Amino acid sequence: xxxxxxxxxxxxxxxxxxxxxxxxxxxxxxxxxxxxxxxxxxxxxxxxxxxxxxxxxxxxxxxxxxxxxxxxxxxxxxxxxxxxxxxxxxxxxxxxxxxxxxxxxxxxxxxxxxxxxxxxxxxxxxxxxxxxxxxxxxxxxxxxxxxxxxxxxxxxxxxxxxxxxxxxxxxxxxxxxxxxxxxxxxxxxxxxxxxxxxxxxxxxxxxxxxxxxxxxxxxxxxxxxxxxxxxxxxxxxxxxxxxxxxxxxxxxxxxxxxxxxxxxxxxxxxxxxxxxxxxxxxxxxxxxxxxxxxxxxxxxxxxxxxxxxxxxxxxxxxxxxxxxxxxxxxxxxxxxxxxxxxxxxxxxxxxxxxxxxxxxxxxxxxxxxxxxxxxxxxxxxxxxxxxxxxxxxxxxxxxxxxxxxxxxxxxxxxxxxxxxxxxxxxxxxxxxxxxxxxxxxxxxxxxxxxxxxxxxxxxxxxxxxxxxxxxxxxxxxxxxxxxxxxxxxxxxxxxxxxxxxxxxxxxxxxxxxxxxxxxxxxxxxxxxxxxxxxxxxxxxxxxxxxxxxxxxxxxxxxxxxxxxxxxxxxxxxxxxxxxxxxxxxxxxxxxxxxxxxxxxxxxxxxxxxxxxxxxxxxxxxxxxxxx
Amino acid sequence: xxxxxxxxxxxxxxxxxxxxxxxxxxxxxxxxxxxxxxxxxxxxxxxxxxxxxxxxxxxxxxxxxxxxxxxxxxxxxxxxxxxxxxxxxxxxxxxxxxxxxxxxxxxxxxxxxxxxxxxxxxxxxxxxxxxxxxxxxxxxxxxxxxxxxxxxxxxxxxxxxxxxxxxxxxxxxxxxxxx
Numbered sequence: 146x147x148x149x150x151x152x153x154x155x156x157x158x159x160x161x162x163x164x165x166x167x168x169x170x171x172x173x174x175x176x177x178x179x180x181x182x183x184x185x186x187x188x189x190x191x192x193x194x195x196x197x198x199x200x201x202x203x204x205x206x207x208x209x210x211x212x213x214x215x216x217x218x219x220x221x222x223x224x225x226x227x228x229x230x231x232x233x234x235x236x237x238x239x240x241x242x243x244x245x246x247x248x249x250x251x252x253x254x255x256x257x258x259x260x261x262x263x264x265x266x267x268x269x270x271x272x273x274x275x276x277x278x279x280x281x282x283x284x285x286x287x288x289x290x291x292x293x294x295x296x297x298x299x300x301x302x303x304x305x306x307x308x309x310x311x312x313x314x315x316x317x318x319x320x321x322x323x324x325x326x327x328x329x330x331x332x333x334x335x336x337x338x339x340x341x342x343x344x345x346x347x348x349x350x351x352x353x354x355x356x357x358x359x360x361x362x363x364x365x366x367x368x369x370x371x372x373x374x375x376x377x378x379x380x381x382x383x384x385x386x387x388x389x390x391x392x393x394x395x396x397x398x399x400x401x402x403x404x405x406x407x408x409x410x411x412x413x414x415x416x417x418x419x420x421x422x423x424x425x426x427x428x429x430x431x432x433x434x435x436x437x438x439x440x441x442x443x444x445x446x447x448x449x450x451x452x453x454x455x456x457x458x459x460x461x462x463x464x465x466x467x468x469x470x471x472x473x474x475x476x477x478x479x480x481x482x483x484x485x486x487x488x489x490x491x492x493x494x495x496x497x498x499x500x501x502x503x504x505x506x507x508x509x510x511x512x513x514x515x516x517x518x519x520x521x522x523x524x525x526x527x528x529x530x531x532x533x534x535x536x537x538x539x540x541x542x543x544x545x546x547x548x549x550x551x552x553x554x555x556x557x558x559x560x561x562x563x564x565x566x567x568x569x570x571x572x573x574x575x576x577x578x579x580x581x582x583x584x585x586x587x588x589x590x591x592x593x594x595x596x597x598x599x600x601x602x603x604x605x606x607x608x609x610x611x612x613x614x615x616x617x618x619x620x621x622x623x624x625x626x627x628x629x630x631x632x633x634x635x636x637x638x639x640x641x642x643x644x645x646x647x648x649x650x651x652x653x654x655x656x657x658x659x660x661x662x663x664x665x666x667x668x669x670x671x672x673x674x675x676x677x678x679x680x681x682x683x684x685x686x687x688x689x690x691x692x693x694x695x696x697x698x699x700x701x702x703x704x705x706x707x708x709x710x711x712x713x714x715x716x717x718x719x720x721x722x723x724x725x726x727x728x729x730x731x732x733x734x735x736x737x738x739x740x741x742x743x744x745x746x747x748x749x750x751x752x753x754x755x756x757x758x759x760x761x762x763x764x765x766x767x768x769x770x771x772x
Numbered sequence: 773x774x775x776x777x778x779x780x781x782x783x784x785x786x787x788x789x790x791x792x793x794x795x796x797x798x799x800x801x802x803x804x805x806x807x808x809x810x811x812x813x814x815x816x817x818x819x820x821x822x823x824x825x826x827x828x829x830x831x832x833x834x835x836x837x838x839x840x841x842x843x844x845x846x847x848x849x850x851x852x853x854x855x856x857x858x859x860x861x862x863x864x865x866x867x868x869x870x871x872x873x874x875x876x877x878x879x880x881x882x883x884x885x886x887x888x889x890x891x892x893x894x895x896x897x898x899x900x901x902x903x904x905x906x907x908x909x910x911x912x913x914x915x916x917x918x919x920x921x922x923x924x925x926x927x928x929x930x931x932x933x934x935x936x937x938x939x940x941x942x943x944x945x946x947x948x949x950x951x
Binding site: 297326327367368369370372466467470525526527528536537538562563564565566567568623625626684687688691739740742743746747750753754756757758 | 812829
C-alpha cells in the first residue's frame with residue numbers, strides 16, 4: 146500500500162517499534178481523533194482541552210481556512226463562507242445536492258458537471274477539500290499529542306455511505322496527507338469499542354443517530370470475530386433534522402415569515418441547545434430576541450418536542466426492522482449500542498429500548514464511541530497487537546450491479562454481502578458483429594438504472610465480430626476490505642480485457658488530487674526525487690523484510706532448493722540496488738521480486754488454511770455446538 | 773495447486789463431509805477460523821502482493837461460506853458438484869399437484885391485503901411455507917445421498933418456488949407494517 150510508505154527522506158523504518166496509529170471520526174457536526182495508549186483507547190483533546198472539533202470550515206478572502214469552534218463563531222456572520230455539515234455533500238452530484246444546499250444557504254458553483262463545489266470568498270471549495278481541512282487539524286493534533294508522524298489512520302464512514310461517498314472520504318484523507326489503513330463503518334467501530342470492554346459474545350445492535358445520517362447495524366460477536374450480519378439506515382435523516390423541526394416550529398410560533406441565512410443558522414443553533422436541555426429539563430424558554438430583532442421568548446416542553454420528533458424516530462425504527470429482517474436472526478438481540486449525541490434524547494432511548502426489548506448500553510460517551518473503536522482497529526491494523534485479538538467481517542451496504550438491455554439493473558453483488566468479495570457474471574452481445582461492449586456500473590436496490598446511483602462507465606473493445614449471443618463476456622466485481630470496488634471484463638474467446646478501479650464521476654480523479662497536493666506542498670523538484678527514492682527504498686525494505694522472515698519460517702517446508710535459490714538471488718540483487726540511487730531500478734526489481742514470490746506467498750496461505758483447520762480441535766468445536 | 777482444489781470444492785476448503793445436512797456451528801467455526809488467518813486485515817502492513825492475495829483468498833472463503841450457509845444455496849451447489857448446471861436444474865419436471873398447490877398459495881397471498889386481519893393470515897401462511905420447505909429439504913437430502921440427482925434437482929426446484937413465495941410474503945408483511 147503506497148500510502149503507508151511515507152517516511153522522511155533518509156529515514157528507514159525501525160522494525161518492531163510501536164507504531165503511531167489513530168482513529169478518526171469524521172462527523173457531520175463534530176469530528177474526533179483517538180489513539181490507543183497503554184492498552185486503552187483515549188480521545189485526544191486540543192490545547193484548550195476540547196475533544197470535539199466542530200466540523201465547520203470558514204473560507205475568508207485572505208487567510209488560510211479556519212476550522213472548528215472559531216469557524217463556528219463566524220457562521221452567523223458569513224453563512225456562505227462558513228461550511229457546516231459538508232459530510233452531507235461528500236461524493237454527491239450537483240442535482241441531488243441542490244435541495245440540501247438551499248436549506249443550508251450555500252451557493253453552489255455554476256456550470257459544473259458532476260461534482261459539487263461551494264462558492265466562498267476563499268474560492269471554489271469542494272466537500273473533499275473542506276473535509277481535508279478537518280482531517281489536517283485532527284492529524285496535527287495527534288502529531289502534537291503523540292509526538293511524531295502518524296503511521297496509519299482508520300477513518301470512519303456511515304455504514305450506509307455508497308461507493309462515491311467512500312471514495313470521496315478516502316480522497317480527503319489523501320489530500321490531507323494521512324496514510325489510511327482502512328475506512329471503517331461507524332456502527333462497526335462503536336461495536337468494537339464496547340466489544341473489547343465487555344469481552345462478550347452474542348448479537349449486538351448499533352443504533353447510530355448522527356448529525357446528518359442514521360445507521361443501524363446488526364453484528365454477531367463470536368470469539369473475537371465481529372461479523373456484520375446486516376446494515377441499513379437513512380442517509381437523509383439525522384440529529385440535524387430533529388433540530389430543524391424544532392427550529393421550523395419556533396419560526397412559525399414567532400410569526401416571522403422568512404429569515405436571512407445567518408439568522409436561520411442562529412435559530413438552528415438555539416433549537417439544538419433547547420433540544421439538548423430538554424434531555425434533562427421538562428421545559429425550556431427560548432429567547433428569540435437573541436436571534437431575531439423583536440423576537441419573543443417561546444416556551445417549549447419536552448412533550449411538545451417529543452410530539453414533533455416522533456415521526457422521525459418512527460422512521461429510524463422502520464429502518465431497524467428492515468435491518469433485523471435482513472440479518473435473519475434466529476435468536477434475539479443481546480446488546481444495544483447507542484451512537485451520536487441525539488441518542489441522549491429520552492424519547493429516542495425509550496423508543497429503542499422498547500423496540501429491541503433491552504436497555505441500551507451507555508458506558509461509553511455516545512459522541513466518542515466511534516472514534517474509540519476506530520483507534521482500536523487502527524492499533525490492530527498497524528501491527529501493534531501481533532496476536533491480533535480481534536477481526537472484523539463487514540458487509541457492503543448497497544447492491545452493486547450493471548446496466549443490461551432496457552435500462553434494467555442486473556445485480557451482481559447483493560447488499561449485505563460480506564467483504565472482501567469477488568463475483569463474476571457472464572454476459573453476451575445482442576447484435577450481430579458487435580465489437581465493443583459498454584459496461585455501466587450502478588449501485589442501489591431498485592430495478593431501473595435511472596433509480597440507482599451511477600458509479601462508472603467503461604468499454605470493452607476488441608471483441609471479434611460474431612453473431613449475436615456468441616461472445617462470452619465475463620464481468621467480475623471485486624470489493625476490497627474498504628468497501629471499494631474494482632470491475633473487470635473479459636471476453637472468454639479472444640481474451641480481450643478491460644478494467645476500472647471505480648472512481649465515481651463525483652469524486653476527484655488522481656490528477657486533480659496530485660495537483661492539489663502539489664499546490665499545498667511547495668516541494669522543489671529535487672525534494673520530490675529524494676522523497677520518491679526514499680519511498681521506493683522503504684517499499685523494497687518492506688518486501689525484503691517480509692520475505693526474509695517468511696523464508697526462515699516456511700522456506701524449507703514450502704520451497705524446493707532451486708526455487709529458494711532463485712528467490713535468494715533476486716533478494717541479493719534488490720538489496721544491492723537499495724544502496725544505489727536509481728529509483729526506477731529499485732521499483733522494477735521490487736515489482737519483479739513481488740511477482741516471483743507470489744507462488745511462495747500463495748503456498749504459505751494454503752498452509753495457513755490447513756493449520757487453521759487443524760487448530761480447530763474437536764473440543765472447541767463441541768464447545769460451540771453446545772452453545 | 774492446493775488452491776485449485778479448494779476452488780473446486782468448498783466442502784474441502786472447510787474440511788467438512790460433502791453432504792446436504794451439515795453442522796452449522798461447525799461451518800461457522802471453520803469459517804471464522806479461516807478468516808482469522810486470511811483476511812486482508814491480517815496483512816494490513818504486508819507487501820502489496822501479499823495484500824492482493826489476501827483479498828483473493830478471503831473473498832474465496834466468503835464465497836464458500838455463502839454457498840454452504842443456506843440450505844437452498846447448498847442444494848444448488850451440491851447439484852453443481854454432481855455436474856448439473858443451473859439450466860439443467862431449472863429444467864426439471866415438477867409434478868402438477870405441486871404447481872396447483874403453488875397457484876393456490878399465491879392466490880391466497882394476493883387476496884390477503886383485503887382481509888380483516890391480514891397479519892395473522894400472513895403469519896399462518898409463512899409458517900405453512902416453512903413446514904413445506906423442511907419437508908423438501910428431507911426429500912433432497914435422501915435423494916442426493918442415494919445419488920438420485922434428477923429427483924434431488926426436482927426437490928431443489930420446488931424449494932426455489934417456495935423461496936420466491938416466501939420472499940413475496942415478506943415484502944407484503946413489510947408493506948403491512950409500514951402501513
